[in-house]
Amino acid sequence: MTLIFLICSFMLFLSGCWDRVEINDLALVVATGLDKTDDDKIELSVQIVNPKAHKGGQGAGGGQGGTKPTIVKKVTGQTIFDARSKLQEKVPRRLFWGHNQVIIIGEKMAEEGIQKHIDFFARHPSPRLRAYTFVTEGKAIDTLKIIPDLESSSAEVAGELANFKVGLSVTVKDLLQMLSGEARAAALPWIEVEQDPSNKGGLRVNGTAIFKKDKMVGRIDxxxxxxxxxxxxxxxxxxxxxxxxxxxxxxxxxxxxxxxxxxxxxxxxxxxxxxxxxxxxxxxxxxxxxxxxxxxxxxxxxxxxxxxxxxxxxxxxxxxxxxxxxxxxxxxxxxxxxxxxxxxxxxxxxxxxxxxxxxxxxxxxxxxxxxxxxxxxxxxxxxxxx
Incomplete structure (x- = not known):
């Protein structure tokens, strides 16, 4: 009887989700931008769901009082993880990468080489290997800042374009396989910003960036x-x-x-x-x-x-x-x-x-x-x- 009592007592202490994190304590990252600075550092930008825009059951793209559905944060570091750690210091909620839909690489980084930076997304358990990957002209953060007409965020637009297969559709997993393949060549869709006079914008997949040994060597239309x-x-x-x-x-x-x-x-x-x-x-x-x-x-x-x-x-x-x-x-x-x-x-x-x-x-x-x-x-x- 004593043994049974002890076992039941231990089960009381083992029950429950001791390590759970409430949704209200998370900052949901839906898009990531990667740029290279002039002093050879990493500029990490993230698009985060704005909780204020979704209070009270507001639908996507709605918000309250014109509140933007997403916010964009950026930080500079020696590596992606170094920048990620610094970014966490500026965000009052725990960064959650499980909903990251897209990764956008700036042109400068693409030309200098991407393999050592993509390693983070393959090695760290949080980011998704199914996230779609793009290259953009100029800086990636400019693409993340776009407020689209139809969807709630530029991340959602880019993801839908990839799903719709209007051009190449490449996930992080696909990119890693191409870079480690026999030819060590890769191709990523080229995404562009289309801005109108009212400061509303959209995104367009227009061509492909061609990589050879992880460096962009050209672009095709x-x-x-x-x-x-x-x-x-x-x-x-x-x-x-x-x-x-x-x-x-x-x-x-x-x-x-x-x-x-x-x-x-x-x-x-x-x-x-x-x-x-x-x-x-x-x-x-x-x-x-x-x-x-x-x-x-x-x-x-x-x-x-x-x-x-x-x-x-x-x-x-x-x-x-x-x-x-x-x-x-x-x-x-x-x-x-x-x-x-x-x-x-x-x-x-x-x-x-x-x-x-x-x-x-x-x-x-x-x-x-x-x-x-x-x-x-x-x-x-x-x-x-x-």
């Missing part, structure tokens, strides 16, 4: 980024507009689905990558007089779509493979898997080998639906072609 997405089999949203040969005006297509397969070949010492693309599209707008119910016209348009894809990819290869010499397409891993012995002989010279790889593009496009109408609308029947 939105058009070339589409080719990157095709090659990486990450294309999700695409609007393609073509002007059919022999016809006036244009036809717009919406991408339904697409798949890309990389097939490496090594024959007689020649390294070659075959890129097989299959895409399916819908017609969403027809400004021409072409009858899209005619199979011959549809076939011609499919060939033209294939040519458009080939052109986009060739443009991407010219800039990224030939000029920047950065393997962000996964060619290195693909050759390594298929030809491990040959790969071991060139892996240390891959930067020199990659620009010489011959790329053959085999694309196949299918138009699945011509829309709710096959014939052009508002065009007299006698003027319809085909």
């Amino acid at each position: 939105d058009k070339v980024t589409r080719g990157v997405l095709w090659l990486r089999d990450e294309i999700a949203l695409a609007a393609v507009t073509v002007e059919p040969k022999g016809a006036e005006d244009q036809i717009s297509f919406n991408l339904l689905r697409s798949s890309t397969e990389l097939i490496p070949k090594i024959e007689n010492g020649n390294w070659k990558m075959i890129v097989k693309i299959v895409t399916e599209d819908d017609v969403v707008e027809n400004e021409t007089k072409l009858n899209l119910g005619n199979p011959k016209i549809v076939k011609r348009l499919e060939r033209q779509l294939e040519q458009d894809i080939d052109k986009r990819i060739r443009l991407t290869l010219e800039q990224v493979q030939k000029e920047m010499e950065a393997d962000i397409f996964g060619f290195a891993e693909t050759f390594h898997r298929q030809y491990p012995d040959q790969w071991s002989k060139v892996k240390d010279q891959w930067d020199d080998k990659f620009p010489e790889i011959e790329v053959e593009i085999k694309s196949k496009a299918y138009i699945r639906r011509p829309g709710q109408s096959t014939t052009p609308q508002g065009v007299p029947e006698k003027e319809v072609k085909g």
